[in-house]
Amino acid sequence: MAKVDETLKNISIFSECSNKELKAISKLVTQVRVNAGRELIREGEPGREFMIIVDGSATVRRGGSVLAQLGPGDFFGEMAVVAGVPRTATITADTDMVVEALNRREFSSLLDESPKLAKKILVGAVKRLHEIEQTLVK
Numbered sequence: 001m002a003k004v005d006e007t008l009k010n011i012s013i014f015s016e017c018s019n020k021e022l023k024a025i026s027k028l029v030t031q032v033r034v035n036a037g038r039e040l041i042r043e044g045e046p047g048r049e050f051m052i053i054v055d056g057s058a059t060v061r062r063g064g065s066v067l068a069q070l071g072p073g074d075f076f077g078e079m080a081v082v083a084g085v086p087r088t089a090t091i092t093a094d095t096d097m098v099v100e101a102l103n104r105r106e107f108s109s110l111l112d113e114s115p116k117l118a119k120k121i122l123v124g125a126v127k128r129l130h131e132i133e134q135t136l137v138k
Contacts, residue, residue: 008100011052011073013120021114028110029100034093040076043090047080050107056097062089067131069094078125081107088128 008014008022008029017025031054034040040051043062052075060068060076067089070076080087081104102110111118 028106032099032101034097036093036095038093040091041087044086047087049101050077050081051099051101054098056095058091058093060089060091078121
């Protein structure tokens with residue numbers, strides 16, 4: 001298996017994927033290195049990529065308030081890419097990072113090819129929406 005396949009296999013949302021699925025996914029993703037302090041996405045802007053953190057950490061903010069810390073295995077960008085809605089938060093790299101990125105077309109292909117993965121991403125998106133809703137209620 002190629003190195004990127006091993007990297008993907010160690011990311012929780014891909015843990016149940018077969019070697020064949022991992023190989024297909026690895027052809028779709030683009031590994032991106034991100035410097036500490038860089039904004040990966042900005043609240044209110046259109047979203048074009050779905051990203052999975054391979055290494056490093058980032059902070060999620062909405063309206064300037066910290067919502068969460070993200071690390072290896074966490075993903076973001078699925079709501080904007082799937083639904084075409086503006087980004088719901090700003091995510092800033094706390095450390096130097098490595099992320100795997102997929103654009104809208106690649107992400108759509110991935111979901112079509114792997115129903116198990118699509119379900120995991122859907123559940124993650126619903127949990128995130130619930131968390132956002134809870135912070136608005138408080």
